[in-house]
Amino acid sequence: MRTLVLSDIHANLAALEVVLADAEGQWERVWFLGDLVGYGPQPNECVERLRALEPLALTGNHDWAVLDKLDVDDFNTEARMVVRWTQRTLTAENRAYLQDLPPRRVAPPFTLAHASPRHPVWEYILDLPTALANFAHFDTACCLVGHTHVPAVFALDEASGEMDFALVEHGDVLDLSRHRLIVNPGGVGQPRDGDPRAAYALLDDEAMTMEFRRVPYDIAATQALMRDLKMPRRLIKRLEQGM
Ligand code: ZN
Numbered sequence: 001m002r003t004l005v006l007s008d009i010h011a012n013l014a015a016l017e018v019v020l021a022d023a024e025g026q027w028e029r030v031w032f033l034g035d036l037v038g039y040g041p042q043p044n045e046c047v048e049r050l051r052a053l054e055p056l057a058l059t060g061n062h063d064w065a066v067l068d069k070l071d072v073d074d075f076n077t078e079a080r081m082v083v084r085w086t087q088r089t090l091t092a093e094n095r096a097y098l099q100d101l102p103p104r105r106v107a108p109p110f111t112l113a114h115a116s117p118r119h120p121v122w123e124y125i126l127d128l129p130t131a132l133a134n135f136a137h138f139d140t141a142c143c144l145v146g147h148t149h150v151p152a153v154f155a156l157d158e159a160s161g162e163m164d165f166a167l168v169e170h171g172d173v174l175d176l177s178r179h180r181l182i183v184n185p186g187g188v189g190q191p192r193d194g195d196p197r198a199a200y201a202l203l204d205d206e207a208m209t210m211e212f213r214r215v216p217y218d219i220a221a222t223q224a225l226m227r228d229l230k231m232p233r234r235l236i237k238r239l240e241q242g243m
Contacts (some may be wrong), residue, residue: 009145012189038062
């Protein structure tokens with residue numbers, strides 16, 4: 001079966017729409033790795049658009065903050081401002097949808113976690129030691145994570161104990177059958193690898209491959225909505241920087 005793998009939409013509807021258009025007709029189901037809201041200007045629209053796709057979905061740290069399941073004081077000032085605005089803006093129905101999502105689940109032969117399998121809400125997997133420690137915290141061959149907004153692959157050769165790390169680019173196709181893997185498709189709504197295009201992946205669990213894609217979207221349109229809402233300038237600027 002072909003799976004559309006999305007993460008970190010962050011209330012950026014323009015980015016979500018181009019991803020869905022780009023992947024149209026190429027998947028049978030959707031997995032979402034968390035952080036549907038926070039940072040962006042269209043939380044209700046994004047919850048409703050994703051929900052309609054009936055995804056297997058996770059919650060993320062920003063979703064939890066909006067639901068008061070996390071202390072917003074752990075966020076930086078700008079992120080906190082948008083969390084508060086999102087709390088005031090989200091409809092009761094959309095809030096209820098987010099409320100029921102777990103931060104981690106298993107869909108054999110994959111584990112899905114927002115941040116990491118060890119600490120599914122908060123931990124950033126950005127280096128080899130953190131990745132290595134996390135391989136002991138899931139039982140499937142492969143774990144899909146989001147949270148860093150950086151498309152990347154950590155591979156563990158269990159026979160030799162050797163680890164490998166690679167950033168991935170548009171068009172890269174990963175063979176999922178060889179090693180144990182922790183894979184991040186990148187972020188749809190706020191990429192952070194210096195490439196501002198929306199990131200997502202298509203997973204084929206028969207061929208056992210994952211294809212990484214980047215799609216340009218109307219960044220200025222999202223920025224204009226954020227400006228109208230008087231959202232923090234740094235958050236508006238970072239969309240065009242992809243950082
Ligand atoms: Zn995020």
